[in-house]
Amino acid sequence: MENKSNLKYVLIGAGIRGRAYTKAAIEEHGCQVVAVADPNEATRNFVRDTYNVPQEMCFESYEQLLSLGKIADFAMICTQDKMHVAPALMAIEQGYDLLLEKPAAPTPEECMQICKAAEAKGVRVLICHVLRYTQFFRTVKEIIDSGRIGKIMSIIHTEGVGNVHYSHSYVRGNWHNSKESSNMLLAKSCHDLDILQWLIGGNCKKIQSFGGLHYFKKENAPEGAPKRCLDGCPHEKTCPYHVNKIYLPEEMFHFAEIARPAAAKKVDPTDEEVRKALDTTNYGVCVFQSDNDVVDHQTVNMEFDNGETVVFTMAAFNFGTRRIRIMGTKGELSSEDMNNITLNLFCEDDPTSEYFGKPRTMQIATSKPGFDQTIIGGHGGGDRGIVDDLCLYFGEDTKTKSISSIRTSIMNHMLVFAAEESRATNTVVDVDEFVKKYNQ
Ligand SMILES: NC(=O)c1ccc[n+]([C@@H]2O[C@H](COP(=O)([O-])OP(=O)(O)OC[C@H]3O[C@@H](n4cnc5c(N)ncnc54)[C@H](O)[C@@H]3O)[C@@H](O)[C@H]2O)c1
Structure with missing residues (x-):
């Protein structure tokens, strides 16, 4: 651009x-x-x-x-x-x-x-709801708005945080403890609730949530694991969260690019600086023995004002990607990797198409092969995309389709708070009633 x-x-x-x-x-x-x-x-x-x-x-x-x-x-x-x-x-x-x-x-x-x-x-x-500014979600939004899949009836959306990313950010890192930072849904999945509201285009009326912290806890520490990985943990080879696999050069995962600067609080830290951080900060602690309290899996059910239903799941237990399935009255859109879209049309209604009057399946790639939808790759173009749109908006007052007003962004944050209230109170929360409490 x-x-x-x-x-x-x-x-x-x-x-x-x-x-x-x-x-x-x-x-x-x-x-x-x-x-x-x-x-x-x-x-x-x-x-x-x-x-x-x-x-x-x-x-x-x-x-x-x-x-x-x-x-x-x-x-x-x-x-x-x-x-x-x-x-x-x-x-x-x-x-x-x-x-x-x-x-x-x-x-x-x-x-x-x-x-x-x-x-x-x-x-x-x-x-910075950066998902709105990715080529992937811009394409999904365009397809929905074109009417190709009809009226949305139902969405199943999953956020696979990735087990290593989860361990780094939500067990050891900045967002591991909700009292010091945010709850997990707010820290990670406010993006998802925002994008779901944007895609549907309506208002969520009822919300319900379940979830908890079940795995990254002291009772699941393997026998003999010391408090810090580098204090001679006997499980180094088989534990996917041993710090040598994430932060130090011996067996570095690609995630190290983001993990090392975060741990050492330096732009491009040396091994010595990283090791010092692992010896002295929470980044070196065994993932089963941290003071983390945020959930490691959570679901949110939503009902929107035109009857659309949404099932959302966030979980740590995967290699990390978002998956979405949008079911409309005229077809279904799905993606397993936030890049390739499969579009199933129940009956092609374009009279100029060779498929006119027949079921049709189409594949749409939204990015070049090898693109990276993680934070390291700039969230699949979202980090750059939001800056592109910002320059138009703040420069020439041109509001692109991705940009939302502060009120819409805040109302989508309210969905997160309402979901958390549901999880805490074991109830279905009426969103309008919930918002009214804060919007006097
Ligand atoms: N949009 C996204 O997809 C996305 C992804 C990751 C993180 N985040 C959010 O971005 C924010 C920053 O995350 P980060 O990973 O860059 O964290 P970070 O810790 O790397 O950066 C925060 C910076 O703020 C500085 N700071 C502390 N006190 C300050 C003060 N009084 N005045 C000025 N600066 C001060 C810190 O020294 C630090 O350099 C967080 O709120 C996080 O949740 C958003």
Whole structure:
């Protein structure tokens, strides 16, 4: 896409996500990062040196940066989950449009606070629901909107987190404990509930959820496993989660590209820095002996206002991919890999087609072979896609089909909170009643 926007922005949180969007914004769109805030000196200096940010525009915290007033077209907020709301409200107050990492905030109250503040100030807030911006989901949405599969009746959607990814992020890493960060559905699957609402185009009325943490627990630790893998674990060879298989070079999985910087909190850490992190932080702890509390599998059932039903499952126990099956009155769309789509039409109704009047099966590839839909590969083009659309939206006020208002994004976060209420109370939650409690 040729879209040189030259927008200026300030970066708050120069971690893994902040650097990923920054690379796309600057290298693909000619944007300019004019100031950066991050207490981590190494990552802050990386942005300073790579993108020529003057030293006097590099800050240890967002408060210092935002106290300068509005000095750019928009702000990118990529701090950790519990640190979105304070910089977001401050930046909105200054009149910044925002690219705000998901989840917008960890509670329904704070989500509504951001929504109302943005609406009152008249600024645009784009939540990083990156799946909307992938070629795969844009194609699925186009097919649905074209009417080819008729009216959607039912969707089965699965998010396979991937066992190694799960162990890194949700047993050992930033999102392992809901008190310190977010619950699992909010941290990982707010994308999925957002995309399901977007594809159906209606409002979810009833929601129900089951799930729990059943496997990554102390009682499942193999006999003799020490607290830390590197303290001579006798199960090194057969445990898929031994740190040598994930973080250290002996048997590194491809996931190491993201796992090593996250563990060592450095852009490109040495083995020594990674080993130090494994000896001293939660990243070196046995996956059965961490202080994790987030679920390792969960289902959500939903009913939408036109009778559409959805069954969603998130689970750690797979190699990692999303799978979707959308059943419509005129056909079925399915994909096993977030790339190749199978379209089964019950009766081709295009009179110009050689299949006119007959059942028809079509295969549609949405990306080139070898594309990577994981976080390492930029979420199947979603990380780059959201920056493409952001530049149009914040630059020329062109709203693409993928972009949603802050209210829609927040209402889709509300589905997550309602599902969690259902799981906690063992009830079916009426979504309108649930939202009313927070939207006075
Ligand atoms: N959209 C997606 O698909 C997706 C994928 C992964 C993560 N995320 C979300 O992105 C966010 C960031 O994740 P990450 O993996 O980049 O985390 P990270 O820990 O690598 O980055 C967060 C950065 O914020 C910095 N920070 C801490 N306090 C600060 C302050 N006061 N002022 C400014 N910066 C401060 C940290 O030093 C760190 O560099 C999280 O909310 C996460 O849930 C989104």
